Amino acid sequence: MMYILALDQGTTSCRSLLLDKNGRVVASAQEEFTQHFPKQGWVEHDAEEIWQVQLQTLHQVLEEKKVQPGEITALGITNQRETTVAWDRSTGKPLCHAIVWQDKRTASICEQLRGKGLGEKVREKTGLVLDAYFSATKMMWMLQHVQGARELADANKLCLGTIDSWILWKLTGGKEFKTDMTNASRTMVFDIHKLNYDSELLEAMDIPRSALPEVLPSVGEFGTAEIGEHRIPVTGIAGDQQAALIGQACFDPGMVKNTYGTGCFMLMNIGKRGKGSRHGMITTIAWSDGDETYYALEGSVFIAGAAVQWLRDGLKLIDSAPDSEYFARQAVNKEPVYVVPAFVGLGAPYWDMYARGAIFGLTRDTGKNELVRATLESMAYQTKDVLDAMVIDAGMEIRSLRVDGGACANDLLMQFQADMLGTEVDRPTQIETTALGAAYLAGMGSGMWTRKQVRDFRRSERVFKPKMEGKRVEKLYRGWQKAVERSRQWLDDES
Secondary structure, three states: OOEEEEEEEOOOEEEEEEEEOOOOEEEEEEEEOOOEOOOOOOOEEOHHHHHHHHHHHHHHHHHHHOOOHHHEEEEEEEEOOOOEEEEEOOOOOEOOOEEOOOOOOOHHHHHHHHHOOOHHHHHHHHOOOOOOOOHHHHHHHHHHHOOOHHHHHHOOOEEEEEHHHHHHHHHOOOOOOEEEHHHHOOOOOEEOOOOEEOHHHHHHHOOOHHHOOEEEOOEEEEEEEEEOOEEEEEEEEEEHHHHHHHHOOOOOOOOEEEEEOOOEEEEEEEEOOOOOOOOOOEEEEEEEOOOOEEEEEEEEEOOOHHHHHHHHHHOOOOOOOOHHHHHHOOOOOOOOOEEEOOEOEEOOOOOEOOOOOEEEOOOOOOOHHHHHHHHHHHHHHHHHHHHHHHHHHHOOOOOEEEEEOHHHHOHHHHHHHHHHHOOEEEEEOOOOHHHHHHHHHHHHHHOOOOHHHHHHHOOEEEEEOOOOOHHHHHHHHHHHHHHHHHHOOHHHHHO
16 A cells, blocks of 8 residues: 655644645644744744654655555645744754744834835745745844854855755755745745746845755655655645645635634636736735645635634633634523634734734623634634635635634534635535645645545535625624724834
8 A cells, every 4th residue: 555645734734644645644743932022022932842843744654554665656735824933954944933923023124125115026936925924034133133144145045944954954954945826925035927036125134045945846756765764755835724725625726725723714717817906905926836836816815713712721711723613602691702812913804913812892791701712713703804805816716615723623614605605615525735745745746646536536515505694794794894993003002
């Protein structure tokens, strides 16, 4: 029996998945790792810890299924996007903690670049908005503030990469410093139309080209992973949300998926032309196989499942994330409560780095159950914000939303989502589609599967249909919009 191995390096955990030749998941393992918050608005990860935890899950799936590395045909990687690692090319050691995509320390750098008129160039060339979310300003900060970074860069000994390039580097024993087009398209210095790093943007941000990884299509030959005595080809890499798009088999233009993870990320396949957005979406590379490059419109919600973690770890209202559905079903508040989880600002379609979290509609009878329910509902409201804008940009109606990620297992949330959208919500049998997408890319890259086979692998577990009365939906959503508006520009108001 031959297998495909997928490594899924997420924001809060590392996962490994083993698939057989028929596309079935036969083993999986997941482990969380440490989140670091050294200052307000700063979020960091220890890249060495990430590697060790990822490696641990890899060995766990092999041991669970009693599979030898020699039985693995190919390996795929998917990763939290934008999170940036700086390491010494000579020693392979990180110079500092990785700066996570949620981190807001570079907001002032973004303002400076915007003041120089760079915002429109970034939008035109990269499809992105000039925001601290993306990698480039994190790289700038490291070059300016991390001891030894600029000196290593000047000596062509610095590596500045997203997590996929770090994992690939470690897997190959430091032989390969590469990334794929989906991850490169999140750096804010990659021209998604010319499919290359842009010299003008690199110069404006003072980022040396020599410190960046080589960019390849998402399907292809990235190098050879060294697992013990065995060598396994790495034949697929994609950022997590693009991998989920593949895992949901959204190969046709107009197909949409939404991943409910730490954040909420909606992608719509828009075909082979990188169409711009006029309503707060970004344009990104969906995937490339070397012959064809597909694009997607994307709306990014920064805080989704992380808000449930906040209920668990910060407020101690629940013991585990699945408990949220039980308590939410007990909520009896007659008037709606709104939680705006803008802990690190607001993403699409607002792009407000200065918004902050808030709770509205509290009354004397508001309790734990109502807060839990409002937190869950915030995911559905934010998703509606994004899909409504995306539909306008794409000029087409969406008949079905394909969903995945941990929170989509929550039936109450999925039904509320269908009600808010007035659209069917289609949940697959395998909801961890990010790792599946990495496996599918590796399988296609190694020749084990065709695109048609991958399409046929997907199965629906349940389809949620809208039930709520239209007037009720409109009233609830108006309340949400009012709550969002009052949470915006909070830091400016404070000053």
